[in-house]
Amino acid sequence: SYVLTQSPSVAVAPGQTARISCGGKNIGRKVVHWYQQRPGQAPVLVVNDDSDRPSGIPERFSGSNSEDTATLTISRVEVGDEADYYCQVWDTTSDSYVFGTGTKVTVL
């Protein structure tokens, strides 16, 4: 089945930029979505369809997707951005949703 690999953790200082990668074979041919999950809370969709932002999500969150890597970029990082982040695709080969392994973002 399709596998999405994320780096386990990213540390960033407030005001700086965090980049979270999601690796998958030819992921650029798929549509990628990103979720933020704060401790003890349900996931929240922050980027859909590679680079769109749902209503209410700050412009600081952006996404890109090409070849074998999709990237979630958080600009001007705030303390409130500290959370786990997951990428996700729909895999047509297995007719299943696939989530990435998750990346913990720590704000220093």
Add this chain to the structure above:
Amino acid sequence: EVQIVESGGGLGQPGGSLRLSCAASGFFVNTNYMNWVRQAPGKGLEWVSVLYSVGTTYYADSVKGRFTISRDNSKNTLYLQMDGLRAEDTAVYYCARRFCNTRTCSDALDIWGQGTMVTVSS
């Protein structure tokens, strides 16, 4: 207000059964693609199952043949019947709706419930 509330979690015996419910408000479960996603303690997100508006269902290999997704339109509620429970089914189970805006729908999940905890143990 668009909202999802899960219920039905608790302690289940290995080999036993539980039924989870997902009550929706502000939208109709029968006109949306509805999903179950779970998260084992300290672990990542794992998709479990989807029920399309037309009735098509898909399951993760880990639950295929043991879990059944269904809905009751009159109650605007989604269900997950969990049979043959195993210790590895222990997780918080979330119900989530597929994302649609005024223009189109995608495979993102935009509305999530708060989750219900299932513990499988003797």
